[in-house]
Amino acid sequence: MANAIAKKRIALYGSTGSIGTQALEVIRANPALFEAEILTAQTNEELLIKQAMEFKPNAVVIGDETKYQKVKDALALTDTKVFAGEAALEEVANFDGYDMMLAGIVGFAGLKPTLKAVEKGKAVGLANKETLVVAGDIVMQKAMENRAPVIPVDSEHSAIFQCLVGEGRNKIEKIILTASGGPFLGKKPNFLVNVKRDHALQHPNWSMGAKISIDSATLMNKGLEMIEAKWLFNLQPDQIQVVIHPQSIIHSMVQFEDGSIKAQMGLPDMKLPIQYAMAFPQRIKNNFPRLEFKKYPSLTFEEPDVKTFRNLALAIEALNKAGNMPCILNAANEIAVWAFLRNRIGFLDITAVVEQAMEKVHFIENPTLEEYFETDGEARNFAASLIKM
Numbered sequence: 001m002a003n004a005i006a007k008k009r010i011a012l013y014g015s016t017g018s019i020g021t022q023a024l025e026v027i028r029a030n031p032a033l034f035e036a037e038i039l040t041a042q043t044n045e046e047l048l049i050k051q052a053m054e055f056k057p058n059a060v061v062i063g064d065e066t067k068y069q070k071v072k073d074a075l076a077l078t079d080t081k082v083f084a085g086e087a088a089l090e091e092v093a094n095f096d097g098y099d100m101m102l103a104g105i106v107g108f109a110g111l112k113p114t115l116k117a118v119e120k121g122k123a124v125g126l127a128n129k130e131t132l133v134v135a136g137d138i139v140m141q142k143a144m145e146n147r148a149p150v151i152p153v154d155s156e157h158s159a160i161f162q163c164l165v166g167e168g169r170n171k172i173e174k175i176i177l178t179a180s181g182g183p184f185l186g187k188k189p190n191f192l193v194n195v196k197r198d199h200a201l202q203h204p205n206w207s208m209g210a211k212i213s214i215d216s217a218t219l220m221n222k223g224l225e226m227i228e229a230k231w232l233f234n235l236q237p238d239q240i241q242v243v244i245h246p247q248s249i250i251h252s253m254v255q256f257e258d259g260s261i262k263a264q265m266g267l268p269d270m271k272l273p274i275q276y277a278m279a280f281p282q283r284i285k286n287n288f289p290r291l292e293f294k295k296y297p298s299l300t301f302e303e304p305d306v307k308t309f310r311n312l313a314l315a316i317e318a319l320n321k322a323g324n325m326p327c328i329l330n331a332a333n334e335i336a337v338w339a340f341l342r343n344r345i346g347f348l349d350i351t352a353v354v355e356q357a358m359e360k361v362h363f364i365e366n367p368t369l370e371e372y373f374e375t376d377g378e379a380r381n382f383a384a385s386l387i388k389m
Helices: 018-029 045-055 065-074 086-093 108-119 129-145 155-164 210-218 220-232 271-279 310-321 325-341 347-360 369-387
Strands: 008-013 034-041 059-062 081-084 100-103 123-126 150-152 172-179 240-244 250-256 261-265
Touching (some): 008 018, 008 108, 018 100, 034 045, 034 086, 045 065, 059 065, 059 086, 081 086, 086 108, 100 108, 108 123, 123 129, 129 150, 129 220, 150 271, 155 220, 210 220, 220 240, 220 310, 220 325, 325 347, 325 369
Parallel strands (some): 034 059, 059 081, 100 123, 123 150
């Protein structure tokens, strides 16, 4: 009997990052189910070449054009086509030869290729929060028009998505996004003022790239997830709640209008939501570690401290204000995190930069896609001027 699931060809955007490398582990473990059709990286040409040698994709893109020749030469004897530059990311997303894009590029850079995939009616496994934070209305509208399924890969949104399977006709009362609280849970500003980069990068439960690790430490990550959830699940801001759950076993919950709550649980391991999105609607076997309840005798929950971790309060403000405000929030935060990772500003300065950008950058109630791009540029320039970059 033939395998019931047709082989899925995956366009893996951000193949050298944390999401990308874990997605390739899933592909490696399931060669009958998945193949890597397209691989893209921004600057890590060494790993991209290695991945291309192993997975033999149809095409690779290296974002940094100065590394094009090196990648081209390395893959000269293979059948893999080599492209370079930002425009090539969109161009390759326009190819017909893949079934699903796994959008793992960090930040605003993921928006254009993701939009292209959605316009082509391709399924998108979305690991890039910023795409929906910046232009969620436009992306989801295009997804609907082109019948392009958007399947979340973020562990929290994957959890909600999993809880909603089979509940299509039932109204959501609210969703509850869980947050570990990051490495500084319970700390106050007098402690945070001295936090250094390496300390902030040490997440207690998840292994993630630098940008998301810092966003988790400031709780901005949860704020971005609230905005993303609004678009993914068509919710009002007051239907989205955040609760601190330091054990990271419950990945998120959905409360229905009868008061019943469904939760999705498991060990904190990104490979699970990645595999779930890639194989959806099937669940496939794996040998990932299993949750043993006896090792977690108590699961605890508390309110987030938005007075100390003001990034979450700012994100909630952006969520309520809507328009291009989440775009401003995101752009300023990307610049501020970049500066913090290079020891140019302090930990609490990240919030200050975001807050000033939200006050000063031109607000637009119903932005076009073009205006989102303009807002992104304006907010970045404004944030950069504060940091004197």
